[in-house]
Every structure is written in structure tokens, then in C-alpha cells.
Amino acid sequence: xxxxxxxxxxxxxxxxxxxxxxxxxxxxxxxxxxxxxxxxxxxxxxxxxxxxxxxxxxxxxxxxxxxxxxxxxxxxxxxxxxxxxxxxxxxxxxxxxxxxxxxxxxxxx
Numbered sequence: 001x002x003x004x005x006x007x008x009x010x011x012x013x014x015x016x017x018x019x020x021x022x023x024x025x026x027x028x029x030x031x032x033x034x035x036x037x038x039x040x041x042x043x044x045x046x047x048x049x050x051x052x053x054x055x056x057x058x059x060x061x062x063x064x065x066x067x068x069x070x071x072x073x074x075x076x077x078x079x080x081x082x083x084x085x086x087x088x089x090x091x092x093x094x095x096x097x098x099x100x101x102x103x104x105x106x107x108x109x
Contacts (some may be wrong), residue, residue, distance in 0.1 A: 017029070042105060044077045
């Protein structure tokens with residue numbers, strides 16, 4: 001079972017990471033100025049995660065595959081790590097689809 005972990009950055013912004021059952025981070029957020037904005041971001045991930053069209057499959061400048069999860073309005077609500085292969089990226093997307101909708105929220109901020 002996955003979980004969202006809310007934390008606070010050194011600059012005072014809030015962020016969340018979605019962790020898979022094994023503790024690995026599978027999605028990270030941008031920085032938010034308020035905790036409530038961060039919590040809204042989590043709700044948006046839960047809602048959008050099951051929809052394949054919301055995943056923007058990308059390749060970094062050094063050729064490593066990654067993805068962004070976008071909200072209905074096209075705004076990026078989470079980004080993945082860099083993967084070694086396209087197959088690994090697809091596994092990451094499947095993991096977000098599986099873990100995000102029912103993930104618990106842990107506040108460490």
C-alpha cells in the first residue's frame with residue numbers, strides 16, 4: 001500500500017512524495033507555499049493517477065526516460081525519477097496508478 005509523505009523544504013515550501021509499499025519514491029511534487037495547497041495537490045494526484053492520458057512520457061536531455069502526471073487543466077502535479085529504460089518508466093506509471101488512489105497521507109512537515 002502506497003503513502004503520500006508531506007514534508008517541508010529548507011525554503012519553507014511544502015512538498016509531497018508518493019512512496020510505494022516498499023518505501024521507494026515513485027512520484028514527487030513541486031513546492032507549495034501552503035500546506036493546504038500541498039494537500040490539494042495530493043487529492044489531484046489521487047483523482048488523476050488512474051487515467052493514462054494524464055501521464056506525459058518524456059525523455060531528459062541525457063536520454064533517460066521519466067514522466068509527469070498532469071491535472072485536467074494540464075498543470076504538472078507530480079514528476080517521476082529518471083529511469084534507465086522505457087520499460088522501467090512504464091512500470092513506474094503502473095505503480096503510481098496502483099498506489100495513489102488509496103494511499104494514506106503522512107505529515108512530516
